[in-house]
Amino acid sequence: MSNIYSGTEENIQKAAAVIKRGGLVAFPTETVYGLGANVYNEAAVAAIFAAKERPRFDPLISHIAEVDFLPQYAAVDARAMELAKHFWPGPLTLVLNRIEENPCLDLACSGLRTLTVRMPAHPLALSLIKASGVPIVAPSANKYQSVSPTTAQHVADGLGDKVDMILDGGACQVGVESTIIDLTGRQVVLLRAGGTAKEDIEAFLGEKITVPETVPALPTAPGQMLRHYAPKNVLRINVTAPEPDEFYIGFGKYDGALNLSPTGDVKEAASRLFAYLRLADEKAIGGKIAVAPVPNVGLGLAINDRLNRASYHK
Ligand code: TXA
Ligand code: MG
Numbered sequence: 079m080s081n082i083y084s085g086t087e088e089n090i091q092k093a094a095a096v097i098k099r100g101g102l103v104a105f106p107t108e109t110v111y112g113l114g115a116n117v118y119n120e121a122a123v124a125a126i127f128a129a130k131e132r133p134r135f136d137p138l139i140s141h142i143a144e145v146d147f148l149p150q151y152a153a154v155d156a157r158a159m160e161l162a163k164h165f166w167p168g169p170l171t172l173v174l175n176r177i178e179e180n181p182c183l184d185l186a187c188s189g190l191r192t193l194t195v196r197m198p199a200h201p202l203a204l205s206l207i208k209a210s211g212v213p214i215v216a217p218s219a220n221k222y223q224s225v226s227p228t229t230a231q232h233v234a235d236g237l238g239d240k241v242d243m244i245l246d247g248g249a250c251q252v253g254v255e256s257t258i259i260d261l262t263g264r265q266v267v268l269l270r271a272g273g274t275a276k277e278d279i280e281a282f283l284g285e286k287i288t289v290p291e292t293v294p295a296l297p298t299a300p301g302q303m304l305r306h307y308a309p310k311n312v313l314r315i316n317v318t319a320p321e322p323d324e325f326y327i328g329f330g331k332y333d334g335a336l337n338l339s340p341t342g343d344v345k346e347a348a349s350r351l352f353a354y355l356r357l358a359d360e361k362a363i364g365g366k367i368a369v370a371p372v373p374n375v376g377l378g379l380a381i382n383d384r385l386n387r388a389s390y391h392k
Contacts, residue, residue, distance in 0.1 A: 080234065081234070081239060081241065081242070081243055081244055082230045082231070082234055082244045082246050083243055083244065083245055083246065084245075084246055085106075085201075085202045085205075085245055085246060085247055089243075089245065090202070090205050090206055090209055090245070091209055092243065093105070093206055093209075093210075093243050093245055094206060094209035094210040094211075096242045096243055097114060097115065097116050097122075097206070097210040097212070097214060098116060098210055098211070098212070100115070100116060100119045100121055100122040100125075101115075101122065101242040101243075102114065102115055102122065102125055102126065102129060102240070102241045102242050103115075103206065103214075103241065103242060103243045103244075103245065104219040104227075104230070104233045104237065104241045104243070104244040104245065105200075105202060105203050105206050105214075105216070105244075105245045105247070106200050106202050106203060106230070106245060106246070106247030106248065106250060107141070107198035107199075107200045107203045107216075107250065108167075108168070108169060108198060108199040108200050108250060108251050108252045108273070109169045109198070109250060109252045109253070109254060109255050109256050109272065109273045110218045110219070110226040110227060110228055110250055110253070110254070110255055110352070111218065111219040111226075111227040111228065111229070111230065111232065111233045111244075111250065112141065112198075112203070112214075112216030112217065112218065112219055113126055113129060113130065113216055113217055113218070113219035113233075113237070113241060114141070114206070114214040114215065114216040115214065115215055115216070116210065116212050116214065116215075117138075117140050117183060117186045117212060117213045117214065117215045118182055118183075118212055120182075120184075120185045123138070123185045123186050123215060124185060126138070126215070126216075126217060128240075129237055129240040129241060130217065130220070130221055130222050130237075131221050131222045132217075132222045133222065135185065135188050136188055136217075137186070137187050137188040137190055137192070137194055138186050138187075138188075138194070138215040138216065138217055139171050139194045139195065139196055139215065139216065139217070139256070139258075140183075140186065140193065140194065140195045140196075140213040140214070140215050141195075141196060141197070141198055141203065141207055141213060141214045141215070141216055142195060142196075142197050142207060142213050143197065143204045143207040143208045144197070145159075145162050145163055145166050145197060147213075148162055148195065151177075151180065151193070151195065151213065152172075152174040152175065152176065152177060152180075152193045152195055153174055153175040153176065153177050154174060155261075157261065157266075157283075158172055158174060158261050160282075161259075161261070161279075161282070161283075162197070164282055165274055165278075165279075165282075166196070166197035166199075167197045167198055167199035167200075167204065168197075168198075168199045168273075168274060169196075169198075169199070169252050169255075169256040169257060169272055169273025169274050170196060170256060170257050170259070170272075170273075170274040170279070171194055171195065171196040171256040171257065171258040171259070171270075171272075172194070172195055172196065172259060172261055173192050173193075173194050173258065173259065173260040173261060173262060173269065174192060174193055174194075174195060174261055174262065175191060175192060175193070175262055176191055176192065176193045180193070186215045192260075192262055194258070195213075196256055200247055200250075201247075202245055202247040203247075206245065218255060219233045219236070219237060219241070219244075220232070220233075220236045220237070221236050221237070223308055224236060224308065225308070225309060225352045225355050225356055225359075225388075226254075226255060226352050227352070228249055228250040228253050228349075228352050228353050229248070229249050229250075229353070230244050230245070230246035230247070232352075232353075232356065249349075249353070250349070251349060252273040252345075252348060252349060252377075253273075253348045253349035253350060253351055253352060253353075254272055254273055254348045254351060254352070254377065254380045254381065254384060255270065255272045255273065255380075256270075256272045256273050256274065257270060257271060257272035257273060257274040257275075257276070257279070257380070258270040258272065259279065259287065265287070265288045266279070266283065266285075266287040266288065267287065267288045267289075267290060268287050268288065268289045268290070269290075270380075270383070271379040271380040271383045272380045273348070273377065273380065275375075275376040275377060275379070276289075276379055277375070277376065308387070308388050308390075309355045309356070309358065309359045309367060309388060310359050311325075311358070311359055311362045311365050311366060311367050312365060312366050312367065313355075313366075313367045313368075313369065313385070313388050313389040314366070314367070314368045314369070314389060315368075315369050315371075315382075315385045315386065315389045316369075316370075316371045317368040317369060317370060317371075318332055318370065318371065320334065320368040321366070321368070323363075323364035323366055324362075324364065324366045324367065324368040325358045325361055325362035325363075325364075325366065325367045325368070326367075326368050326369075326370070327354050327355075327358055327367065327368070327369045327370065328340075328370045329342065329347055329369070329370040329371065329372050330342035330370070332370035332371070334368075334370065335358075335361070336350075336354045336357060336358065338350050338351065338354060338369075338370075338372065338381075342373075344372065344373065344375065344376045344377045344378040344381065345376065345377055347372060347377070347378075347381055348377040348380060348381055351381055351384065351385075352384075355367075355388065369385055372385070
């Protein structure tokens with residue numbers, strides 16, 4: 079029996095009841111599908127890691143439904159509030175300091191002094207959070223290290239009945255995870271390139287944001303680990319002339335069996351990236367995938383980050 083449910087009002091109420099009583103609900107966001115739990119229920123938060131088969135606890139993003147709730151939940155200054163007002167709802171995640179009033183978030187925060195928050199831009203996600211009445215922590219709804227899901231079926235393929243309900247909101251429009259920035263220091267630091275272009279954040283702030291050396295030896299975010307978002311097959315990137323036995327994913331003028339964006343639009347490419355990596359995994363007969371170069375502008379930064387990790391081999 080399928081545990082995929084359409085996004086009717088009745089199903090949203092049902093899903094909210096599951097969240098409230100400590101169950102797991104996968105739900106759509108504009109970036110990727112999330113595997114959600116009540117942030118205040120430690121057993122439910124722990125169940126997320128078990129379902130994902132993540133080997134250790136990692137801090138999770140809290141999803142909230144209103145900008146005005148943020149100051150009650152985390153320590154904010156004017157800069158954080160302005161960023162939230164401007165970019166939310168949307169694919170921007172803020173790392174903020176915790177406040178004393180919220181002591182029971184230890185597992186969700188993985189013991190860190192920081193709290194990570196975003197307001198997703200998907201009507202189903204917002205309805206679910208509101209109906210649940212609590213922030214919902216949600217990592218991407220995939221098994222550890224595998225490709226993030228951008229459809230309800232991807233979630234079902236990867237997690238099956240480990241999740242109580244999967245709410246179906248169609249294919250995710252952005253297609254790569256949110257951009258994560260750390261606001262706890264004076265300088266804004268980019269922790270993960272994602273669905274909000276770094277250039278747009280810089281234009282809004284009127285200053286450059288700090289991009290740490292790529293691939294730190296000791297990642298603060300597991301999304302920064304070397305091998306992540308990985309397909310099963312061998313993956314080569316920045317390929318303009320694929321070998322005959324490679325399944326070629328094109329971009330722009332470099333055309334292949336699939337093309338991330340024939341017109342060279344990085345936004346379109348981001349929205350298709352994970353679905354095409356999955357398709358290529360099914361179709362690459364020789365066990366090899368090659369991907370055309372994607373320019374490092376706008377969402378191209380996030381695309382190249384994911385492709386770099388997906389292609390990493392020890
Ligand atoms: O688009 C998204 O952000 C999706 C959707 C579902 O909202 N969520 C997502 O969550 O990608 P997840 O858990 O797969 O990735 C969140 C990343 C993890 O690598 C985590 O370690 C990092 O954010 N992270 C969370 N809190 C952090 C913190 N306080 N400091 C540093 N990294 C943090
Ligand atoms: Mg993930």
